[in-house]
Amino acid sequence: MSAEKTEKTPSVETIARRARAAALQLAALSTESKNAALEAVGSKLEQRREDILESNRADKADCEAEVEAGSLSGALFKRLDLEGSKFESMLAGVGDVARLPDPVGQVTLATRLDEGLDLYRVSCPLGVIGVIFEARPEAAVQIAALALKSSNAVILKGGREASRTNEALVSVIQEALGEVDGVSPDAVQLVSTREEVREMLDLDRWIDLIIPRGSNELVQSIQEATRIPVLGHADGICSVYIDRDADERKAVAVSVDAKTHYPAACNACETLLVHRERLGDLLPVLGAALREAGVEIRADEEAAAHLDAAIAAVPEDYDTEFLDRILAVRTVASLEEAVEHINSHGSHHTDAIVTEDAAAAEYFLSRVDSAGVFHNASTRFADGFRFGLGAEVGISTNKTHARGPVGLEGLVIYKYRLYGSGHAAADYDPGAGEFLHDEIEPRELP
Amino acid sequence: MSAEKTEKTPSVETIARRARAAALQLAALSTESKNAALEAVGSKLEQRREDILESNRADKADCEAEVEAGSLSGALFKRLDLEGSKFESMLAGVGDVARLPDPVGQVTLATRLDEGLDLYRVSCPLGVIGVIFEARPEAAVQIAALALKSSNAVILKGGREASRTNEALVSVIQEALGEVDGVSPDAVQLVSTREEVREMLDLDRWIDLIIPRGSNELVQSIQEATRIPVLGHADGICSVYIDRDADERKAVAVSVDAKTHYPAACNACETLLVHRERLGDLLPVLGAALREAGVEIRADEEAAAHLDAAIAAVPEDYDTEFLDRILAVRTVASLEEAVEHINSHGSHHTDAIVTEDAAAAEYFLSRVDSAGVFHNASTRFADGFRFGLGAEVGISTNKTHARGPVGLEGLVIYKYRLYGSGHAAADYDPGAGEFLHDEIEPRELP
Numbered sequence: 001m002s003a004e005k006t007e008k009t010p011s012v013e014t015i016a017r018r019a020r021a022a023a024l025q026l027a028a029l030s031t032e033s034k035n036a037a038l039e040a041v042g043s044k045l046e047q048r049r050e051d052i053l054e055s056n057r058a059d060k061a062d063c064e065a066e067v068e069a070g071s072l073s074g075a076l077f078k079r080l081d082l083e084g085s086k087f088e089s090m091l092a093g094v095g096d097v098a099r100l101p102d103p104v105g106q107v108t109l110a111t112r113l114d115e116g117l118d119l120y121r122v123s124c125p126l127g128v129i130g131v132i133f134e135a136r137p138e139a140a141v142q143i144a145a146l147a148l149k150s151s152n153a154v155i156l157k158g159g160r161e162a163s164r165t166n167e168a169l170v171s172v173i174q175e176a177l178g179e180v181d182g183v184s185p186d187a188v189q190l191v192s193t194r195e196e197v198r199e200m201l202d203l204d205r206w207i208d209l210i211i212p213r214g215s216n217e218l219v220q221s222i223q224e225a226t227r228i229p230v231l232g233h234a235d236g237i238c239s240v241y242i243d244r245d246a247d248e249r250k251a252v253a254v255s256v257d258a259k260t261h262y263p264a265a266c267n268a269c270e271t272l273l274v275h276r277e278r279l280g281d282l283l284p285v286l287g288a289a290l291r292e293a294g295v296e297i298r299a300d301e302e303a304a305a306h307l308d309a310a311i312a313a314v315p316e317d318y319d320t321e322f323l324d325r326i327l328a329v330r331t332v333a334s335l336e337e338a339v340e341h342i343n344s345h346g347s348h349h350t351d352a353i354v355t356e357d358a359a360a361a362e363y364f365l366s367r368v369d370s371a372g373v374f375h376n377a378s379t380r381f382a383d384g385f386r387f388g389l390g391a392e393v394g395i396s397t398n399k400t401h402a403r404g405p406v407g408l409e410g411l412v413i414y415k416y417r418l419y420g421s422g423h424a425a426a427d428y429d430p431g432a433g434e435f436l437h438d439e440i441e442p443r444e445l446p
Numbered sequence: 447m448s449a450e451k452t453e454k455t456p457s458v459e460t461i462a463r464r465a466r467a468a469a470l471q472l473a474a475l476s477t478e479s480k481n482a483a484l485e486a487v488g489s490k491l492e493q494r495r496e497d498i499l500e501s502n503r504a505d506k507a508d509c510e511a512e513v514e515a516g517s518l519s520g521a522l523f524k525r526l527d528l529e530g531s532k533f534e535s536m537l538a539g540v541g542d543v544a545r546l547p548d549p550v551g552q553v554t555l556a557t558r559l560d561e562g563l564d565l566y567r568v569s570c571p572l573g574v575i576g577v578i579f580e581a582r583p584e585a586a587v588q589i590a591a592l593a594l595k596s597s598n599a600v601i602l603k604g605g606r607e608a609s610r611t612n613e614a615l616v617s618v619i620q621e622a623l624g625e626v627d628g629v630s631p632d633a634v635q636l637v638s639t640r641e642e643v644r645e646m647l648d649l650d651r652w653i654d655l656i657i658p659r660g661s662n663e664l665v666q667s668i669q670e671a672t673r674i675p676v677l678g679h680a681d682g683i684c685s686v687y688i689d690r691d692a693d694e695r696k697a698v699a700v701s702v703d704a705k706t707h708y709p710a711a712c713n714a715c716e717t718l719l720v721h722r723e724r725l726g727d728l729l730p731v732l733g734a735a736l737r738e739a740g741v742e743i744r745a746d747e748e749a750a751a752h753l754d755a756a757i758a759a760v761p762e763d764y765d766t767e768f769l770d771r772i773l774a775v776r777t778v779a780s781l782e783e784a785v786e787h788i789n790s791h792g793s794h795h796t797d798a799i800v801t802e803d804a805a806a807a808e809y810f811l812s813r814v815d816s817a818g819v820f821h822n823a824s825t826r827f828a829d830g831f832r833f834g835l836g837a838e839v840g841i842s843t844n845k846t847h848a849r850g851p852v853g854l855e856g857l858v859i860y861k862y863r864l865y866g867s868g869h870a871a872a873d874y875d876p877g878a879g880e881f882l883h884d885e886i887e888p889r890e891l892p
Contacts, residue, residue, distance in 0.1 A: 024789065028812040111834050117823060119833060126845050127815065208845040229675070229846045250868030257870030343470065354868075365863050366474040369573065377563060377866030386871065387565060387862070388557050388883035399572050399654040400675045401846040404862045416833070416850045417811050420823030422696030422800075424703030425832065437834035 012199035015155060015189050016206035019128045022186040023153035027125050029182055031102040037148055037180045038098040042091055044176035045141065045169070049087060055168035056082040056137070063161050072161065079135040080162050090138040097145040100390045103408040104151045107442030113435050114428075117420045122445055123412045125151035127208040130200050132157045132222065134214035137165040143211075144173050144188045146391055150411035153187045155207070157197050166190060201226035209411075211394055216321065231410060233397040235321050235347035236266030238379040241273040241338040241364065243355035248282055250376050251354045252289045257378040258352065260293040264323045266395060267350050267372075267382040271318055271328045273338045279306045279331060290327060299329035318345050335360050339367045346370060348397045350382040350404075371397055371404035417445065458645035461601060461635050462652035465574045468632040469599035473571050475628055477548040483594055483626045484544040488537055490622035491587065491615070495533060501614035502528040502583065509607050518607065525581040526608050536584040543591040546836045549854040550597045553888030560874075560882050563866045568891055569858045571597035573654040576646050578603045578668065580660035583611040589657075590619050590634045592837055596857035599633045601653070603643050612636060647672035655857075657840055662767065677856060679843040681767050681793035682712025684825040687719040687784040687810065689801035694728055696822050697800045698735045703824040704798065706739040710769045712841060713796050713818075713828040717764055717774045719784045725752045725777060736773060745775035764791050781806050785813045792816060794843045796828040796850075817843055817850035863891065 010018075026034075045052070063080060066072035082090070109121035129152050133139045140156050147154035158166040167190060174185035191200065200207060201222065210230045212222045219234040240258050242251050258269035274283050279302065287297060287307040298313040310329070317328040318341070332338045342351050350372030353364040365373040372382040382405060384392025389407035396402050402410035427433045456464075472480075491498070509526060512518035528536070555567035575598050579585045586602050593600035604612040613636060620631035637646065646653060647668065656676045658668045665680040686704050688697050704715035720729050725748065733743060733753040744759040756775070763774040764787070778784045788797050796818030799810040811819040818828040828851060830838025835853035842848050848856035873879045 024785075024813050024815060027815070028809070113827070113832065113834065117827075121850075124812075223673070227669070229844075247868065253868040253870045257872050261870070261872045339470075361865075363474070366570075367470050369470060369473070370861065372862045372864065374864040375866065377864045377869045378871050380871035381559070381563075381864055381866075381869070382862070383871075386559065386874065386881065388559065388881065398675075399859055400848075401859075403859050404567075413845055413847075413849050415816065416818045416828070418818065418820040418823045418827055419807075420821065420827075422693065422699040423823045423827070424699045424707070425824050425826035425829075426703050426707045428832065435832065435834065 012191060012196050013203060013206070015191065016128060016200070016203045018184075018186040019153040019155055019189055020206050022184040023125065023127045023151070025182060025184055026148070026151040026153060026187055027104075029151060031105075033180070033182055034102070034148055034151065035098045037177060037183050038094055038145055040176040040180050041145065041148075041173050042094040044172050045091060045094070048168075048172045052165065052168045052172065053083060053087070055164040056080075059162050059164045076135050076161065080137065080165070082137055082165060086138060090141050093138070093142050094145045097142075097149050097391060100149060100408060102149070103412045105445060107445065108414060110440045110442040112438040112440045113418075114423070114433065115436070117418070117423045118440060120417045120442065120445060121414050122417055123414050126411055126413055128153045128155065128206060129411065130155045130157070130207050130210045130228070132197060132210070132212045132214065132218065134159045134218065135161060137162040137169060139213065140166050140169050140190075141173070144170075146393060146408060146411065148187065150408050152411055154189070155200060156188070156190050157192070157200070158190070163192055167192075198225070201228065204228045213394055229401065231396050231398060231402060231406065232394050233266060233347065233349055236268070236349045237270050237319070237321050237345065237347040238267055238349050239271040239273055239342050239346055239351045240269045240379065241332070241335075241342070241351070241353045242275060242278055242282060242286070243335060243338075243353055243357060243360050244275040244277050245357040245360060246275070246278060246282060246354040247356055247376075248285060251282060251286060254352060254354050254376065254378050255286055256289050256293055258380055259290060259295055259327050260325065261378065261380045263325050265380070267379050268323070269327070269352075269379050270320065270322055271330065271345065273330050273332050273341060274303060275335075275338070276302070276331050276333050279303060283307065283329075294325050296326045297329055298326065300331055302331040303329045321347070335363055339364060343367075343369050349395070350374065350379040352377060352379050371395070458637060458642050459649060459652070461637065462574060462646070462649045464630075464632040465599040465601055465635055466652050468630040469571065469573045469597070471628060471630055472594070472597040472599060472633055473550075475597060477551075479626070479628055480548070480594055480597065481544045483623060483629050484540055484591055486622040486626050487587075487591065487594075487619050488540040490618050491537060491540070494614075494618045498611065498614045498618065499529060499533070501610040502526075505608050505610045522581050522607065526583065526611070528583055528611060532584060536587050539584070539588050540591045543588075543595050543837060546595060546854060548595070549858045551891060553891065554860060556886045556888040558882050558884040558886045559864075560869070560879065563864070563869045564886060566863045566888065566891060567860050568863055569860050572857055572859055574599045574601065574652060575857065576601045576603070576653050576656045576674070578643060578656070578658045578660065578664065579605070580664065581605045581607060583608040583615060585659065586612050586615050586636075587619070590616075592839060592854060592857065594633065596854050598857055600635070601646060602634070602636050603638070603646070604636070609638055613638075644671070647674065650674045659840055675847065677842050677844060677848060677852065678840050679712060679793065679795055682714070682795045683716050683765070683767050683791065683793040684713055684795050685717040685719055685788050685792055685797045686715045686825065687778070687781075687788070687797070687799045688721060688724055688728060688732070689781060689784075689799055689803060689806050690721040690723045691803040691806065692721070692724060692728060692800040693802050693822075694731060697728055697732060700798060700800050700822065700824050701732055702735050702739055704826055705736060705741055705773050706771065707824065707826045709771050711826070713825050714769070715773070715798075715825050716766065716768055717776065717791065719776050719778050719787060720749060721781075721784070722748070722777050722779050725749060729753065740771050742772045743775055744772065746777055748777040749775045767793075781809055785810060789813075789815050795841070796820065796825040798823060798825050817841070
């Protein structure tokens, strides 16, 4: 029994070792070969559409019962569905990724250390990435495509509800990869249980980056359980600060959009800070616009006096990601106080100032310690697509590696390639030869 | 008593909070102001030379007794000494850092999202850095200078043996900073006990990066004890692979330099891999050259047959950082086997191939998963100064953020600044407005 089990479901360490081997192979693959692999994946998914949708229907049937029993939300059920236009856009996504520039092989530094001794810093894949995502099965395909484009192997863990769909998708991807020269099907693998995720988080020797895509709780629990670098964000407590010199039209446009465009998003505004001098004239206008958009306002006493139907805020409201049409409003005495509030209560995600005072804007943008610092623009612009990055791996509130909306460049690092002809460091000891350190043209590296 | 203690020695959390506040101030500082601060630090150190050297003599006196008692090594005692040319080069180092380009404020992406809505990705400091170093007190000054130049606050922990010297240096730096506008003395702080280091490692809310500079054990123990990103390397197991098509002169030059130029360095070669077909003609020549340089060779049976006075290698020799004139030699049947050996036994630091075969070199350079991959050049070139980076914060074997010899750019990240005039994301929903996403000229940001 146990031997049979081993054969059927390899250990997570075996999966990770295989992924590492596949990654080392991918690292040497040309852009053309990677695009060919992506094309093969797209075609195979199209060919196997019916099989995949059948698995998806089986998942949905199971979940329907759970929705009826009340143990699963209707929203989650919707996200699970892969029929119709969702399947099409999933396929289109693979083509989009193929058309993105190759993030690997970019020369970012080229220095002639001496005659015949040339140094190049060249972007290269990270290696093996573990991605934990919830519900939407099309994420498996999107992530696999991004990983392949950046020459990384990936281990996927999808939501339990979509397990059959994910298995079908990954097995089709593996089948497609198996038909491409120089790519191992092990480049994209799937694990399915929480226990396996826990095992993954211990494999810092084999896995280079973990990307959790999902709820605050998911991300936090992963950050706490692993020594592998985690790319992502837990909280999204974004603020809009209405400065003394705010323009009314801009204040309304930015606040209402930041709060109501999509309240469940991480880049939605949760806290509105208002300069004391604008409580009398501007806050009532803002309050009316927000109320009209269905927003519940929780305000401090001073601000509440200028608002209709505001609820009294409690301290925790300023540390809460509501993810809903609820907004905490706080009066501040100065720009400095606003910045201090944001740096200590916010989540270093995205924060905006509304002001006509350029110096105040610069003060805010240079001192607010967040991935996105916006002047007279909604926090909702913090997004890989809106930023024009082409693809988004996730939004990071990390201070190292990659910050803010992360595109393919978040999946690469670099290595130093040095080309000599028998050069020895001793020949450059003090009193011996001198280095040139001349900047040279980056050459095409094979 | 306890109140007095609190006043004298603030808690590490207090130190870190103060550092954070100082860092937010530094983030907005101009290049000129930072250089002025560095100049002030240099002058003050010069002024206070006698006080500093007096503290240094007190440290030395204490340690002399320990050296005599045999509880401290003579090498360590030497590293502690700050007299004479060491003090001069410490001062010169501060000036060197001032002359480096400012790593902060570099615009690495500029996109017009729409008319009047411009996005800039701008390099910015990490925030607060914790640096743990051993013995050499001049490291405190060098690190403080690098931190200031990159607008980061720093918390230093030096070696116990140099405690008085470190205290004198940091108090002089703080005094200098106190006289510069816009810089808080809290930008450079010192902690002194191991207990404080342990506390530091828990403060992931206030500290953004830890840089341990010292022994393998120090680095490893820190990596294991913190969730804060750690920049550095534990092991330095570097290899040189002598390919079938290796040139004899280059093979000798690279192997001897990599092993003997400075055997105690992390970029020294520990393992020599030799292609089976070169055991007969080339290995004896290499062996003789290495033996002449005082190297003890531990070889597998096959290789040993072609070497005079080689010791039989045990498996652990291929996983050992000797940091001494000892070299593990192993026969490989192919380039592929060499790459596999390096990827599984090496420490992903720096590895070299000696070959005249360009295709073999490319195979090696693209598949060896190390920060430095060198062709016909000694591993000893893996160094910030030799690479021309101007300053070296450390050498990193991390896969994320910064890899290889790390200069000032390893102490910065970036933020996205978006400048609009009341722009709302809803205006770009499908069917509404379209983004331009035009690349624009990076403008000078204040």
